[in-house]
Amino acid sequence: MRHAGHFLRLVALVAVAVVGFLFVRSQVVPKDFGVTGHFRLSAIADEGKREARHIGSDACAECHDDIGKSWKTGKHHTPQCENCHGPGLMHTKVVAEESTTAYPDKILKLKNAIKRPTGIQECKWCHLRTFERPSTLKSIANVEAHVSEHKGTFTKDTKCIDCHNPHTTLVTFDAKGLPVKPKIAP
Ligand code: HEC
Ligand code: HEC
Ligand code: HEC
Ligand code: HEC
Known part of the structure; x- marks a missing residue:
């Protein structure tokens, strides 16, 4: 029994630690944590209050009506404006704050x-042939081969928009049947 004191002290220390932990926990864990899962229930409402960063292609087309029209009536209306241009909230906020001719x-x-999309990188994300992509999506296997197949000269600076209008995909040809750089807008 000579060491009982040591043992009791150890038990007391552990008890203080456990009570202390439970106390701190009861103070810092939000009351609605764990109600329906391992998260704070009111976090859902908090997230819902955040402003959406994407505004949708119809909103873009209200101002960029020429591009909006050629995009909508052309062959490239499946990828949305913001797929290539990124979220548009900041861009339009400036207009809302400054509703003058300035x-x-x-x-x-x-x-x-x-x-301003690169005119090549984002095209490759969707159009370079890989086995995961749906075979119904028109794709190219190799940029260099594609460019020379269509009578272009491939360099390290070649872009898809050297030939394709990004909003319609259309290629413009000169009198000799060679592709020329298209106008981006519309
Ligand atoms: C309220 C009007 C308005 C809306 C909505 C709007 N824009 Fe614009 N945007 C402008 C104006 C004004 C300019 C600058 C002048 C110009 O290029 O016509 C501009 C310029 C741009 C540019 C050129 C930027 C640069 O660096 O040269 C791009 C790209 C663009 N907008 C894309 C978009 C996209 C994508 C959307 C939708 C997410 C959108 N805009 C929504 C008014 C608008
Ligand atoms: C497939 C990708 C893609 C989609 C989808 C797309 N754009 Fe673009 N957009 C581009 C590229 C690439 C450029 C050219 C960037 C450059 O030349 O630096 C461009 C340029 C622009 C410009 C600048 C035009 C100028 O004269 O300089 C505007 C404005 C614009 N896009 C608006 C839109 C709007 C509005 C939509 C939807 C209706 C849209 N874009 C959809 C890829 C796209
Ligand atoms: C977010 C994915 C996405 C991006 C980015 C994208 N495209 Fe597309 N593209 C598509 C889809 C989807 C179609 C098929 C459209 C349909 O059938 O509705 C398509 C169709 C095409 C076509 C074939 C049109 C035809 O003749 O049927 C060409 C050419 C094309 N895109 C070129 C480009 C170029 C150039 C870029 C870059 C400026 C680009 N795409 C960026 C998704 C994308
Ligand atoms: C030298 C010009 C040129 C360049 C650069 C170019 N293309 Fe093309 N591409 C064409 C021509 C021409 C066609 C045939 C469509 C036509 O005649 O309108 C075509 C067709 C396509 C098609 C449809 C293929 C099919 O099976 O019908 C896709 C997808 C495409 N291009 C994607 C791209 C992408 C992505 C890039 C950039 C990595 C690119 N192109 C760069 C000229 C070019």
């Missing part, structure tokens, strides 16, 4: 509000 300048000053 807004075109203002909107362009917010450089990173809307993406």
Whole structure:
């Protein structure tokens, strides 16, 4: 029995630690945590209050009506504006704040509000042939081969939009039947 004191002290220490842990836990864990799962129930409402960063192609087309029209009536209406240009909220917010004739300048000053797509990288994401992609989606196996097949000259700077209008996919040809750089808008 000589060591009973040591043992009791150890038990007391563990008891203090456990009670302390339970106390701190009861103070810091939100009351609605774990009600329907391993999360805070009110987090759903909090997330719901956040502003949507995507505004949808119809909203883009309200201002960019020429591009909106050629996109909608063309062969490329499946990928949405924001698939290539990124979320449009910041871009349109500038307009809402500055509803004067000065807004075109203002909107362009917010450089990173809307993406200018690369005209090659995002095309490859969807159109380079891989076994996972649906065979119904028109795809190319190799950029260099595709370009020379269509009488282009492949360099490291070649872009898909050197030949394809990104909004309609259409290729423009000159009198000799060679592809020429298309106008982007519309
Ligand atoms: C309320 C009007 C408005 C809406 C909505 C709007 N834009 Fe714009 N956008 C403008 C104006 C104004 C400019 C600058 C002048 C111009 O290029 O016509 C501009 C410029 C751009 C540019 C060129 C940016 C640059 O760096 O040169 C792109 C790309 C663009 N918009 C895409 C979009 C997309 C995609 C959407 C939808 C997510 C959208 N816009 C929604 C008014 C709008
Ligand atoms: C498949 C990808 C893709 C989609 C979908 C797309 N764009 Fe674009 N957009 C581009 C590319 C690529 C450019 C050219 C970027 C460059 O030349 O630097 C461009 C350029 C633009 C520009 C600038 C035009 C100019 O004269 O400089 C505007 C504005 C624009 N797009 C609006 C839209 C709107 C609105 C939609 C939807 C109705 C849309 N885009 C859908 C890829 C796309
Ligand atoms: C988000 C995916 C996506 C991106 C990014 C994308 N496309 Fe497409 N593209 C599609 C889909 C989907 C179709 C088929 C359209 C349909 O049948 O509705 C298509 C169709 C095409 C076609 C065939 C049109 C025809 O003759 O039927 C060409 C050419 C094309 N895209 C070129 C491009 C180019 C160039 C770019 C880059 C500027 C690009 N695409 C970016 C999804 C994409
Ligand atoms: C040198 C010009 C040129 C370049 C650069 C180019 N294309 Fe094309 N592409 C064409 C031509 C021409 C066609 C045939 C369609 C036509 O005649 O309108 C075509 C057709 C396509 C088709 C449809 C294929 C089918 O089976 O019908 C897709 C998809 C396509 N291109 C994607 C791309 C992508 C993605 C890039 C960039 C990585 C690209 N193209 C770059 C000229 C080009």
